[in-house]
Amino acid sequence: MDAETKITLRLPADLHQWLASQAKSARRSLNSEIIYRLEGERAADKADSKSP
Numbered sequence: 001m002d003a004e005t006k007i008t009l010r011l012p013a014d015l016h017q018w019l020a021s022q023a024k025s026a027r028r029s030l031n032s033e034i035i036y037r038l039e040g041e042r043a044a045d046k047a048d049s050k051s052p
Contacts, residue, residue: 009034 011019023033 019033019037020030023030026033026036028036
């Protein structure tokens with residue numbers, strides 16, 4: 001497993017509520033939901049940078 005870094009993250013209340021709802025629907029923790037979404041964006045960014 002990769003090394004982990006702990007951070008404090010401030011979110012607008014409505015974004016937090018939406019993420020928590022999405023996490024619950026996907027049966028993930030809020031932390032796992034945020035990581036899932038960030039990793040998805042990172043993969044998409046890598047794919048975009050490889051396109052001509």
